[in-house]
Amino acid sequence: MASPELIQKLENTIENIADFPIPGIQFKDISPIFADPALYKEVIEDLVKFSKGKVDAVCGIESRGYLFGIAIAVALDVPFILIRKKGKLPPPIISEKYDLEYGSAEIETREGQIKKGQRILIHDDLLATGGTTEAAAKLVEKQGAKVVQFSFLIGLKDLKGQEKLRKFDAEIYHTLEY
Numbered sequence: 001m002a003s004p005e006l007i008q009k010l011e012n013t014i015e016n017i018a019d020f021p022i023p024g025i026q027f028k029d030i031s032p033i034f035a036d037p038a039l040y041k042e043v044i045e046d047l048v049k050f051s052k053g054k055v056d057a058v059c060g061i062e063s064r065g066y067l068f069g070i071a072i073a074v075a076l077d078v079p080f081i082l083i084r085k086k087g088k089l090p091p092p093i094i095s096e097k098y099d100l101e102y103g104s105a106e107i108e109t110r111e112g113q114i115k116k117g118q119r120i121l122i123h124d125d126l127l128a129t130g131g132t133t134e135a136a137a138k139l140v141e142k143q144g145a146k147v148v149q150f151s152f153l154i155g156l157k158d159l160k161g162q163e164k165l166r167k168f169d170a171e172i173y174h175t176l177e178y
Helices: 004-013 031-035 037-051 065-076 131-142 161-168
Strands: 015-018 026-029 057-061 080-085 093-100 103-110 119-127 146-155 171-177
Touching: 004 031, 004 037, 004 171, 031 037, 037 065, 037 146, 037 171, 057 065, 057 131, 065 080, 065 119, 093 131, 103 131, 119 131, 119 161, 131 146, 131 161, 146 161, 161 171
Parallel strands: 057 080, 057 119, 119 146, 146 171
Antiparallel strands: 015 026, 080 103, 093 103
């Protein structure tokens, strides 16, 4: 669990943008965190504390999952594996399709980067409905690895994404929850 001091710093830093990208949505703009290197480092330390000694690799979901995910992997001294949108990686790839509110999408990773038996942390900046993260977990499992953790900077509890991820029997962590 993040310290009350870190939570307060983040709440004072993250900007709330009303009615973006559509009316009724309260967008959480995390970009001001990157203007404060000391705060960014604190966030990484918090996320690393959750995973230290528990994972063999970190998978980050394109593209905002890379913002913290790469630094987490470096701090843990484990590989970082890209999970990308369809068509962004050269073959051979392994893919997973999933449904969105308005259609479907597909994510991919390069074959052979996730090793059978690895314990995987999947990281993204935000957990909303959980659809993309669920697809990422299925992509990991297709390759014989086990998702043991999910981490997020922000969790949106009213959208129930965490419930969708419980079937993977993995730890779930978010620094902030709204």
